[in-house]
Amino acid sequence: MSCSRPAACGSPLIDAYRRRVTYLRVSVTDRCDLRCVYSMPEKMSFLPRRDLLSLEELDRLCAAFVERGVRKIRLTGGEPLVRRDVISLLRTLSRHLASGALDELTLTTNGTLLTRHAVALADCGVRRVNISLDTLDPARYRAITRWGDLGKVLNGLDAAQAAGLAVKLNAVALKGVNEYEIENLVRFAHGRGMDLTLIEVMPLGDVGAYRSDQYLPMSDVRARLAQHFTLHPLPYRSGGPARYVRVAETGGRLGFITPMSHSFCESCNRVRVTCTGMFYTCLGHEEGRDLGQALRGSEGNDLLHAAIGEGIADKPKGHDFAIDRSNRPVVPRHMSMTGG
Secondary structure, eight states: OOOSOHHHHTSOOBOTTSOBOOEEEEESOSOOSOOOTTTOOSSOOOOOGGGSOOHHHHHHHHHHHHHTTOOEEEEESSOGGGSTTHHHHHHHHTHHHHHTSOSEEEEEEOSTTHHHHHHHHHHTTOOEEEEEOOOSOHHHHHHHHSSOOHHHHHHHHHHHHHTTOEEEEEEEEBTTTTTTTHHHHHHHHHHTTOEEEEEEOOOBSOOSSOHHHHBOOHHHHHHHHTTTOOEEEOOOOOSSSOEEEEETTTOOEEEEEOTTTSOOGGGOOEEEEOTTOEEESOTTOOOOEEHHHHHHTOSSSHHHHHHHHHHHHTOOSOOOOOOOTTOOOSBSSOHHHHOO
């Protein structure tokens, strides 16, 4: 798997706008055990398993990015924990933590399978996880996820904290659905020592609903929260796009991700690879490169490093998300395909 051009292979990933890429999000599957209304249609067609990169190929791909200066890897999906033997991939990737080449290995999950896997995640060097949780109301949770059981998620959250994992909750703000519950989510998260990040819905993929009916600007959310809490801006960054405040009344951190109302592209340090090996340097652009083909094109990594370098060179300055009544997604691929 060696590279015949070590200088090129080891060169840092710096795009045309002088942004250094240090954060890789890798989708290990497009499958999910839920069907969130803002993420996918109820009758979702998933990829044949034969089209997915093998765990060995995912490991090789991640190692190439680590060689190029990536310091943080997040496994995503779909739901990453539904991928068979995904723990073995994490265990293999943990060698980069042991060597000091990687600062963090983590994942985003819906939490339904954490009771089974939390201890194993901690044993693999995972120190924190993001759990998607949009409501604390069981009926509303079932409506948002179409058939999810809130109790499983709360048990998974308990298991993660018992295993010593730091937990951050992610909640998508949905107009007319959970917008009046966000204050309770803040108090719940901070009462358990967890950060909470609020996210605007994004026009990715056809979900069978009008995005304009779902979209709740974060400016509205923040204004409503300011009626109950004192919000102090923080310089803290988690490595992602969230901008944080300290909530004086709870002492906890609250993040805002605003892809629609306020682009965070000027400081973007992230790229994504799908479960089939497609490389996307911007969530809001359809152009990508097939790293799977490069992986399988030779025993060495020359083709892979060349494709990575070409993708970074073409990383756009920013995205142009917009929501209108036409209901046309800006990007046709679903978030479960790209990696959440």
